[in-house]
Amino acid sequence: MPNLTVNGRTHAVAAEPETPLLYVLRDELGLNGAKFGCGLGQCGACTVEVEGRAVLSCLTPIGVLEGRPVTTVEGLGSPENPGPLQAAFIAENAAQCGYCIAGMVMRAHALLKANPHPDEAEIRAALRLNLCRCGTHMRILAAVARAAGREADHGPTTTGAAR
Amino acid sequence: MTAFTRRTLLVGGALLVGIGPERTALAADSPSKLPGSLPEAPRIDAWIRIGEDGAVTVLTGKAELGQGIKTALIQVAAEELGVAPDSVRLVTADTELTPNEGYTAGSHSMQDSATAIRHAAAAARALLTEAAGRRLAVAPETLTVAGGAVAAPDGRRLAFGEIAAEVALDADVPASVRPRDPATYAIVGRPLPRVDIPAKVAGGAAYVQDIRAPGMVHARIVRPPRPGARLVDVDAAAVATRPGVVRIHRDGSFLAVLAEREYAAVTAMRALAQVAVWQGGTPVPEPDALFTDLASRDATRSVIHEAGTGAPAPAGRRLTAQYRRRYQMHGSIGPSCAVAEFDGDRLTVWSHAQGMFPLRKALAEMLALPEDRIRCIHVEGSGCYGHNGADDAAGDAALLAKALPGRPVRVQYTREQEHLWEPYGGAMLTTASAALGPDGRIADWDYAVRSPTHLTRPPGAGQLLSARMLETPFPAPPPKALAQPEGGGDRNAIPLYRLPRARVAHDFVTDMPLRVSALRSLGAYMNVFSIESFLDELAEAAGADPVAFRLRHLDDPRARAVIEAAASRFGWGTILPKNRGAGFAFARYKNLAAYCALAVEVALERESGRVRLVRAQAAVDAGEVVNPHGIRDQIEGGIIQAMSWSLFEAVGHDAEGPTSRDWSTYPIARFPDVPDRIDVHLIDRPGSPFLGAGEVAQGPTAAALANAIRQAAGVRLRELPMRPELVKAAIGV
Amino acid sequence: MQRRRIAVWLAAAALASAAGLGLAAWRPALPPGGPSPAETAPDLVRQGAVLASLGYCASCHTAEGGRPYAGGRGIATPFGTINATNITPDPETGLGHWTLAAFTRAMREGVDRDGRHLYPAFPYTHYAGLSEPDIAALYAFVMTREPVRAEAKANALPFPLSWRPLIAGWKLLFVRTPTIPGATAPADPRRDPEWHRGAYLAEALSHCGACHTPRNWLGAEIRSRAYAGGVADGWWAPPLDRSSPSPLPWSRDDLARYLADWDPLHGGAAGPMRPVVDAHRAVPAGEIRALAAYVATLYGPGPDGSRTGPVDRAVATEASALTRGAATYAGACAVCHESGGGAAGGVPYTTPSLGHRTTLRAPDARNLILVLRDGIAPRDHAPGPIMPAYGTLLTQAQMTDLAAYLRARFSPDGPWPTLDATVRDVMRDARPRDPQTRDPSPRAARAGPSP
Ligand code: FES
Numbered sequence A: 001m002p003n004l005t006v007n008g009r010t011h012a013v014a015a016e017p018e019t020p021l022l023y024v025l026r027d028e029l030g031l032n033g034a035k036f037g038c039g040l041g042q043c044g045a046c047t048v049e050v051e052g053r054a055v056l057s058c059l060t061p062i063g064v065l066e067g068r069p070v071t072t073v074e075g076l077g078s079p080e081n082p083g084p085l086q087a088a089f090i091a092e093n094a095a096q097c098g099y100c101i102a103g104m105v106m107r108a109h110a111l112l113k114a115n116p117h118p119d120e121a122e123i124r125a126a127l128r129l130n131l132c133r134c135g136t137h138m139r140i141l142a143a144v145a146r147a148a149g150r151e152a153d154h155g156p157t158t159t160g161a162a163r
Numbered sequence B: 001m002t003a004f005t006r007r008t009l010l011v012g013g014a015l016l017v018g019i020g021p022e023r024t025a026l027a028a029d030s031p032s033k034l035p036g037s038l039p040e041a042p043r044i045d046a047w048i049r050i051g052e053d054g055a056v057t058v059l060t061g062k063a064e065l066g067q068g069i070k071t072a073l074i075q076v077a078a079e080e081l082g083v084a085p086d087s088v089r090l091v092t093a094d095t096e097l098t099p100n101e102g103y104t105a106g107s108h109s110m111q112d113s114a115t116a117i118r119h120a121a122a123a124a125r126a127l128l129t130e131a132a133g134r135r136l137a138v139a140p141e142t143l144t145v146a147g148g149a150v151a152a153p154d155g156r157r158l159a160f161g162e163i164a165a166e167v168a169l170d171a172d173v174p175a176s177v178r179p180r181d182p183a184t185y186a187i188v189g190r191p192l193p194r195v196d197i198p199a200k201v202a203g204g205a206a207y208v209q210d211i212r213a214p215g216m217v218h219a220r221i222v223r224p225p226r227p228g229a230r231l232v233d234v235d236a237a238a239v240a241t242r243p244g245v246v247r248i249h250r251d252g253s254f255l256a257v258l259a260e261r262e263y264a265a266v267t268a269m270r271a272l273a274q275v276a277v278w279q280g281g282t283p284v285p286e287p288d289a290l291f292t293d294l295a296s297r298d299a300t301r302s303v304i305h306e307a308g309t310g311a312p313a314p315a316g317r318r319l320t321a322q323y324r325r326r327y328q329m330h331g332s333i334g335p336s337c338a339v340a341e342f343d344g345d346r347l348t349v350w351s352h353a354q355g356m357f358p359l360r361k362a363l364a365e366m367l368a369l370p371e372d373r374i375r376c377i378h379v380e381g382s383g384c385y386g387h388n389g390a391d392d393a394a395g396d397a398a399l400l401a402k403a404l405p406g407r408p409v410r411v412q413y414t415r416e417q418e419h420l421w422e423p424y425g426g427a428m429l430t431t432a433s434a435a436l437g438p439d440g441r442i443a444d445w446d447y448a449v450r451s452p453t454h455l456t457r458p459p460g461a462g463q464l465l466s467a468r469m470l471e472t473p474f475p476a477p478p479p480k481a482l483a484q485p486e487g488g489g490d491r492n493a494i495p496l497y498r499l500p501r502a503r504v505a506h507d508f509v510t511d512m513p514l515r516v517s518a519l520r521s522l523g524a525y526m527n528v529f530s531i532e533s534f535l536d537e538l539a540e541a542a543g544a545d546p547v548a549f550r551l552r553h554l555d556d557p558r559a560r561a562v563i564e565a566a567a568s569r570f571g572w573g574t575i576l577p578k579n580r581g582a583g584f585a586f587a588r589y590k591n592l593a594a595y596c597a598l599a600v601e602v603a604l605e606r607e608s609g610r611v612r613l614v615r616a617q618a619a620v621d622a623g624e625v626v627n628p629h630g631i632r633d634q635i636e637g638g639i640i641q642a643m644s645w646s647l648f649e650a651v652g653h654d655a656e657g658p659t660s661r662d663w664s665t666y667p668i669a670r671f672p673d674v675p676d677r678i679d680v681h682l683i684d685r686p687g688s689p690f691l692g693a694g695e696v697a698q699g700p701t702a703a704a705l706a707n708a709i710r711q712a713a714g715v716r717l718r719e720l721p722m723r724p725e726l727v728k729a730a731i732g733v
Numbered sequence C: 001m002q003r004r005r006i007a008v009w010l011a012a013a014a015l016a017s018a019a020g021l022g023l024a025a026w027r028p029a030l031p032p033g034g035p036s037p038a039e040t041a042p043d044l045v046r047q048g049a050v051l052a053s054l055g056y057c058a059s060c061h062t063a064e065g066g067r068p069y070a071g072g073r074g075i076a077t078p079f080g081t082i083n084a085t086n087i088t089p090d091p092e093t094g095l096g097h098w099t100l101a102a103f104t105r106a107m108r109e110g111v112d113r114d115g116r117h118l119y120p121a122f123p124y125t126h127y128a129g130l131s132e133p134d135i136a137a138l139y140a141f142v143m144t145r146e147p148v149r150a151e152a153k154a155n156a157l158p159f160p161l162s163w164r165p166l167i168a169g170w171k172l173l174f175v176r177t178p179t180i181p182g183a184t185a186p187a188d189p190r191r192d193p194e195w196h197r198g199a200y201l202a203e204a205l206s207h208c209g210a211c212h213t214p215r216n217w218l219g220a221e222i223r224s225r226a227y228a229g230g231v232a233d234g235w236w237a238p239p240l241d242r243s244s245p246s247p248l249p250w251s252r253d254d255l256a257r258y259l260a261d262w263d264p265l266h267g268g269a270a271g272p273m274r275p276v277v278d279a280h281r282a283v284p285a286g287e288i289r290a291l292a293a294y295v296a297t298l299y300g301p302g303p304d305g306s307r308t309g310p311v312d313r314a315v316a317t318e319a320s321a322l323t324r325g326a327a328t329y330a331g332a333c334a335v336c337h338e339s340g341g342g343a344a345g346g347v348p349y350t351t352p353s354l355g356h357r358t359t360l361r362a363p364d365a366r367n368l369i370l371v372l373r374d375g376i377a378p379r380d381h382a383p384g385p386i387m388p389a390y391g392t393l394l395t396q397a398q399m400t401d402l403a404a405y406l407r408a409r410f411s412p413d414g415p416w417p418t419l420d421a422t423v424r425d426v427m428r429d430a431r432p433r434d435p436q437t438r439d440p441s442p443r444a445a446r447a448g449p450s451p
């Protein structure tokens, strides 16, 4: 029965060590952030951080996490009180259905930790493995750029209809 | 805990009593007087409720699919009622609470629902001012409504809550209702931030996947290895006794496992799959034979447009071209999910399907339950872009809940199941032929689209995947074509251009080897691709600039306006470097919704045939703009998604069925593929009707890319997707 | 380091004396020129395109994310990094001024137009066996590419190896026209034309031995041990001869499937073999089959007793390391690798079990740890396997436990004796290479998603 430290709190988890972190987060700890998208390590919807590095929770057996802190999107802020990166996503309308977004936020969070001022190419490379089907990419790029303290390369993109 | 209170938990608000927004005799008599969805639900309180506390609740039969509809509807209601948007509570599609607005599809939400809500809210405002006028003994015309209160010129105010009891919202919306003057708008037309995003970026409960009901069991389905296979044997004893497994459920070829915890369900599903024995299957033509197969299938022809064909065909230079499109999929990032609970009498289903009322009908038929004992509640899921696995998952949850009364059942599909069993966007073939007159204009136009159905959604029980696999199966109903003017496979098959002599035919293919249904924009994607590609071919033959050629054939000033805006903002006509190309396309979605003109620039890598969309400039006229960022996001998303479809995506299949079973076998666009920038120019038309814009970018994107590839590579591609191999083969070495 | 420095000087001494002996170092510059129209006839270009794919020219002569054939990719060798040159017909920085004669000399003798000796990272030891018409077709192809201006990067070679005349000595020792039945040698009467075609491709154009044959201390292939296994870019290139530890025999058809995309029984390519398989997408199936027909005979006739078939056995888990490894396998690997195999309706691009993979039969765990560390990045816009990179998640100890478990379960050959060292070695640079967050260089960004 492994101990799991998630968003700063340690839980004794009633699950086998082989159980993928994703199911433990969602079902045992009641956290919604990490999403089931494929369970095959192909989409990034389940991305969380382990020791500050982005990993796919759907293929992370909790047995390897003993003593290693896990951060989920809930650890960055709440809907009422979002963290800076989340606030950037909100400000840029960076979600359509939003199903991929928690994974994007976590991947971007790990990127910014390692490289606080990535250029656009670096952001694209870092997010390459995370899939979005709604085509929210331009908004996500803008949100990460905003969180990195600069405007997206593509600047404002809506014209007309300003009332 | 009853289903009802759980719903209130989900939406996190006050109790609502069910209303049954029936169509009244009056409305039935004069439906044409009322706009939007009002004819189906004419009562004010079908749309707007005002509590004793003054709180405003808005009801819609439409659902949030990630298109931002919640935010836009709230803006419309808040504007009319003079309340702050964040004070408005919105209830979306729920068979017990909201009007029946059918499917949330076809870019209808703003046209239908927002229009209804605007008029119902205006009617409510009129009743509020009347009531306030009575109380304050002033003429209602002198009153203003703002900040959730009615105010008199002398400064006296009555909050909504104070007069709500005197306002009878159970009246019908009068035909004479007058919405506010657009010149006074303070909320509509502004980029109100999306109301649903904070929860989505911070782990709030936002999706059907996030429902955790007390006593809930987790279900996983075991599907056949290929379409059409039957379950002949399964020795489930060993799996049934695994710890945590509640039961194995089998009905015909429908096989499922229910477990107390999710991971136990996952591992039991895998174990069960190992012992299930399947037989048979429906053969599928090999990919190389796909189009000859399609061309040879039975079809019924209808001529959907004919003009000037009384006169003989004019002489002139004639061009003919054929275009093709392979199967493509929705590919939602989150596989479908549903929760259902049967209390022995009533069934409640939480689903992210696009139509709660049609779903209820299908479930009623499948389970032989009266409709009034079933409640379907929409909860968001991953973006669907049409008819994906959501209805099927709801059907499965309902079957399993019925088999396990008293316990909520959560069904979650796997990635592979979603890929393999969702209904795809069908393969299509079109033929275009036209004559150019001596004046360089199109003198004759002949077009035919050969397509399977684009609508196999419920309400038929046989439209639910598992219903077809039961011991007593519900056969799939015969496919139907959707009628013009919206059309299905023939959506947007009739050009908007001025054509003195034209004939457009729809060859409706009645049977397809793979399951197909609605994928964002339906036939419009392929028809606009074909027509707008062909228009460029004609312009080239006429020696004309593609933009000028289009304008030469267009009278509609709004169409001209988007084309001119997109062309000038893009810098149309600028000479591009080698291996770059510019392409243009235009469409008015369904010929009756939003207008979209699109100019794109692509970069070509000759050696590999790879094409990258570098930038896109769209100009869109969606009528009155409610939320400019909402439209922008739909256009941006549409362009990126259609770019991915058009450059990369085809459902792989062999003779046994689809082979695209995950992202490794169905690659889609990734971050490095998306353009450097997309600009969206909106032409706002305050006071004019809302025009749905959610699907308008799909067709123009495909055609603009093909036209740009023509310029960059010197070759014309007429097949979707335009994968690097295809581009390379056309270029040669 | 120390050992390498000594090797370098020994090499230099040996080569210098050979060069001196042969007095062969000096080669003339050839006059500038270009192709005549007949030399770039469309048919010739088309043939050349297929040959270029089978010679994997692009995989060395294209930098990651760079323009095709414009060079710039660094080829790691035991002696240092050699940067591939620009072979587009750019007049200043590419082959723009090369005649067919100059091109032929480079291909056969490893001498550029200016008369400089080329490092044998360019496989002229194999290309020496190419037929004249094929060289002409390759020339036609190369000279009709889009010219790209791209200066060659300097090689990172230690002195004295940076002194090119040394190469002449090396060539004198090691360059021979390869013996190819039916091409440079008499045909083998027992074999059909397809096999002969394959022999020609494998020995000359596709230069399979460049990776799959062991090299001596001077970096030359050991002819007497052809196809006994080698090294490529830090990966173990498995033997293609009878010493192959593959659990299953390789038939021609298995190999053809593997070389074209993926074989449902044996699996597919990873590491430096992946670009080779990717290049085959532009090659007619007949050529791949020919290649496969030849290589299949290197393995010898069917199972000869040494191949035990796939192994999947219960692992005694008294050892806690194996228990931990088993749990990691169950939670991280089993979802795909126990799905029954792609061909049987399981997760695509998986074999029926990991017992089918040669990697787990390898003499050491290098390839396994490399693929676990970096995963398999998705192909661009084309179907292909995807595997997450576990280098960001698993600690060295966890990686070791997992590898030990996999070996115990899926191989009859006993534990890897050097497992700890291999893991340490391979994982050493895992952190700086974290594909998601640390190093956004295109190369790193191509690694698979981390779990
Ligand atoms: S759900 Fe984990 S990568 Fe897709």
Ligand code: FES
Pocket (backbone or CB within 6 Å): A095, A096, A097, A098, A099, A100, A101, A131, A132, A133, A134, A135, A136, B066, B333, B382, B383
């Ligand atoms: S926002 Fe819907 S998948 Fe990314």
